[in-house]
Amino acid sequence: MTAATHSTLFPRVPETADAVLDGLDPEQREVALALSGPVCVLAGAGTGKTRALTHRIAYGVRAGVLQPAGVLAVTFTNRAAGEMRGRLRQLGAGGVQARTFHSAALRQLQFFWPKAIGGELPRLLxxxxxxxxxxxxxxxxxxxxxxxxxxxxxxxxxxxxxxxxxxxxxxxxxxxxxxxxxxxxxxxxxxxxxxxxxxxxxxDFEDVLLLTVGILQDRHDIADQVRRQYQHFVVDEYQDVSPLQQRLLDLWLGDRDNLCVVG
Missing domain, CATH: 1.10.10 (Arc Repressor Mutant, subunit A)
Incomplete structure (x- = not known):
């Protein structure tokens, strides 16, 4: 395998935080540099808004402004979440959680159910x-x-x-x-x-969101634990967020405004 082919398959991790911004157009760069919320990015399809989002997270992590474990990036399909995690690793920002609303909620529900409700979580249909x-x-x-x-x-x-x-x-x-x-x-x-x-x-899948919302509303100790873990939230395809997903997002945020939405 030639060196060129190797670097194409495994892109080199940017050496510095500033190098993460290389190759972004002026508007994408503006998004990547806006690290304190709330931030709302409005852009049409094919304008590279998801690219701007991943570079924003990676730049924040590499610059030491964001802690990887304290960032939750939410998108709408498992495939999109997987692609985002892969891209963040390539940019030197591994450890950031990129999940769908359902996946993030299910993970929290499985973890907190024994403490909040007791017994085993019912089987998912x-x-x-x-x-x-x-x-x-x-x-x-x-x-x-x-x-x-x-x-x-x-x-x-x-x-x-x-x-x-x-x-x-x-x-x-x-x-x-x-x-x-x-x-x-x-x-x-x-x-x-x-x-x-x-x-x-x-x-069912909707119950996963409803039950997580219920636990976070009723148990302030659990809500505080989740908020201590995640300080910064990013939501891709925000125009598709349902009222129930918005309620969950509001509970994750609490009284903070470290939120970046793209749609």
Whole structure:
């Protein structure tokens, strides 16, 4: 293998903090240098906003302004989080946590559940469609595959907007939302789905966020422990954050404003 090929496969880690900024355009450089929050970056697709974000974190770490273990970078897919971790390592900023909201919340939930609730965390339901189908059948509703997918999506929407089954029809009407079926029927399926989960001691992905929010709200000692660990937060694709994810982010932050969002 030639030296050139080797350096292409394994890019050389920048030798200094300032070297991290090499190759950034003026706007990206401005983002990378804005290390105290709150910072909001608005940019279109393909403008290198995620690149600016990773260089900002790496520059902060290399300059000694940010502690790697004290940074939590949140993005929306496991793939994007993995790419961000890899890029940060290449820039000499290994040790920074880059995760999805669900992954970060699940990690905290698994760690704090024995202390906050006791016992073992319920099993995580990988695919909720089958349980929604069973809930619909118990409500004597026949749903084809498309309707099942739409009703499942509607239950997810209700949960991320923190709408309980009993309130679902009224909330849909108020939001002028076009529900895929009669809202009263969906509310009934939603309530039955929640009961089936309780009966079987399982939780879904939305519950991971809801339970983490609940623990951080109710247990100030645990919230303080999380805030001591993470002092600086970065959120990519911020325009896609749901009300429930925003609530979790607010609890992570507490009364601080060390937040950089990109969208």
């Amino acid at each position: 990988e695919r909720k469609v089958q349980l929604v189908a069973e809930a619909a059948a118990r409500c004597r509703l026949r749903l084809d595959r498309n309707e099942l997918r739409d009703v499942t999506g509607e239950i997810e929407w209700a949960k991320v907007t923190q709408t309980v089954p009993a309130d679902y029809p009224a909330v849909v009407a108020k939001a002028l939302r076009d529900a895929p079926r009669d809202p009263a029927e969906i509310g009934q399926v939603y309530a039955t789905y929640e009961q089936l989960k309780r009966d079987r001691s399982v939780i």
